[in-house]
Amino acid sequence: MKTIKHILRKLNLGLLVAGSVIYMGCEKDDTADVVESPPIVEEVPEEKPAENDYKLPEIDLSNWKVTLPIGNPSEVEPPEILDYATNENLKRFMYNDSTDGSLVFYTYPESSTANSSYSRTELREQMQPGSNNKNWTFEEGGKMRGRLAVPEISKDNDGDFHRVIIMQIHGRLTDEQRDLIGEDDNNAPPILKIYWNNGRVRVKTKVLKETTASDQEILHTDAWGDDEGFNFSEEVGHEAFTLEIKVTEAKMEIILNDDETVVYDSKHIQRWGIFENYFKAGNYLVSTDENAFSFVKYYELEVIH
Template sequence: MKHFRKEILSILLIAFLSVNATSQTDKGGVSESEDKVETKKNKKKKRKKIKLPKIDLSHWKVTIPEGEGKGKTINVEPPEIFDYATNEVLKPFMYNDSVKGALVFYAYPSNSVTANTKYSRSELREQMVPGDNNVNWTFPQGANMKGKLEMGGTTRDSDGKYHRTIIMQIHGRLTNEQRDLIGAKDNNAPPILKIYWDNGKIRVKTKVLKNLSASDEEILHEEAWDDDEGFNFEQEVGFRKFTLEVKVSEGKMVIILNGNEYKVYESIHMRRWGVFENYFKAGNYFQTRDEGAYSKINYYELEVSH
């Protein structure tokens, strides 16, 4: 009987040890499986794709709000602009957001402004011939610019309204012969188009002749032109992505928001403007001197054709 009891106890002990060993193995298996899952998750995070903006900078130079006072801004042209991501001077004002895939233009009210304004900018200027400002286009020749962009962030004024900024322009330019004809100090002519991000909406401003009977020489003077009343698109873009397209032809200028809302300018003012050369601008021309203010404009796409 005693011998029988010993055999029973031995069998129970072996069974217990076997179950316990299996339990420990199972626990180890679960832990190892969880580790594998965690490892896979971490690998997925590491494999996140870097997004880059779809912008060819071959025909653009950039102006940033750095330099030594009025008229002393820093400008970077091709080919140096291609290295903006590693350029220590440019990096604070023109850089990639590789998560969004945007080219960011950052501006604030600095003491470095261009000769004919009190506002600072981080803004591209079209150069049809890279590195040369003397080759431009006219309305009769035609031109198109299209961009996908968004307001990346901006401050508010003392009334709680967002600070506004100019995101696209068509700027006039005197030829050297026109400059000399009217005795101008430089080649600057008025901007025929300014497109603003204005408190979440898109606002357009253009120029009108004060005297429709003025001669071709008289209209070369900046004081011959006045600002129009401006136009606000109905759509509110806020801080979302939107597209803007500008189409220019002889005597005509069309602005298109998101491919479905149009503003057409076709008048004697547009026809008379054909005397000027022009170039496109795009970026962040910040419209305030408020202390501590700033804005960021994100460009995802930008293309020009002639």
Template sequence: MVKRILHSTYFKVSLFVISFAMVFISCDNKNDDVGDEELVEEFEDVEESEEAEDKTYKLPQIDLSHWKVTLPIGNPTEVKPPEILSYATNETLKPFFYNDSINGALVFYAYPHSTTANTSYSRTELRELMKPDEGENANWTFGEGGYMKGTLAMDEISKDSKGKYHRSIIMQIHGRLTNAQRDLIGQKDNNAPPMLKIYWVDGKVRVKTKILKDLNASDVDVLKTDSWGDDVGYTFSEYVGFEKFTLEVKVANGKMEVILNGKHSRVYDDIHIQKWHVFENYFKAGNYLSSIDSGAFAKVKYYDLVVKH
């Protein structure tokens, strides 16, 4: 009799435990189902967000309507407005002058090949055209002044046989003779020296300018390229490496100033600048690779570029 009671009690307790466990499992499964649904919804949201990001792109802040570009191919090849405005679909330009739409930059790619007159180096470089309808005949003097600002970065550049990076000119102020000056000195073209060259050299920004070899040179002799030499140069202390940086070039009130990242400045206001006022000038920006080594190349990225007069 006692055994029968114990068996009956044991059976009832076991049945209660099993029932409670089933209820608990059922509730837990329901919670899992809810969690799974939430995870699925979150995953779908992430997918939609990634797809939205994939559809977005950035463009460089550069108005090309007053620039022409020279390429390291052809004789060399030049593309002017309005054709340059369609650079993204221009098959000639695409290999050398194209958008990095992820970072919002315009890429300038160059390697040793075709060159312009008076140099042995190749370039993918913009040349300012103040009045595109007049071609290269409209320029500015130091008395009139000018301002250029760009945000840029060295993206990639090759190394020489000693393991040192090649260098590239990333900004310039180039001189130009008027037709009357050209004829006066009997020169076949309008070329004059570049008053300013700004280089990327081993991760730093280096500035080179022109100095008059003979300060007593005549008004005629001062127009000749061989009357001008190079200064010793100046290298900013800040290391920019392959990161984005900003350059400003200001010409006003009889002086020229180069500013790096809004805080480092180099001013030129000596007799050589005063003597330079005889020339017309134009701005240049891009990638002027200073190497003829086999396999040399460079890619410079410009995020924005503005010129004012």
């Protein structure tokens, strides 16, 4: 042991073994080696990359075209609409909000369609993608269900929110009906308009001005007037809510949040069976005020026939 100590003093060395210092000494005839245990290192699990916290809307746009408040106005049909996130014409007016998984529709007063004074960023159902010619009747029926919100909308000069149409059922003349009454397009009245109106959901439908009018006479748009409207009692405000439209022969039902329901099955609806129809959904701003605007978010949208 003396030899070892002599060598260590001479070389001025310390011995480091596996990260622990070994001390050596002697007392009288006894020798003792004191070895410090290596520090216990807890095994830290490898950090996994955080999962993406963004959400995307689960809405199939394969059977929808969209009308924009620009151009004449501009429209984008399938399949181009499927690339809305990178479409230069679309991405200002129709885009994802990945924080809540919604598809946002933005609009303001500018371009409008031939039969309206108002602008829109609105989807139009196309049962045959890329064509407006295939539609459905009340006898064939259909259902549209959506979860949506109106998070932001402008106010008028009186401080009231502007109105926005969020869902529709629009009528359409067949080519034969159009030619029969001498019209230059296939436009027919909308049998259903659903509004976001100052935080509540308001429903408007059409009624015949003369219930005794003939089948040919009721093909004319001016044969139909507006009903008094119906207001759901629940206030939805700017929060998300669910709307469902169910159509069967001679009957139309609108349901808010799977709770409150209004049903239309009068003689006016019965006569409506003469028309073809298509669903619409989105942001149809009912204002031409300067600086007016609206944002409508859709989280879910589904159509079944």
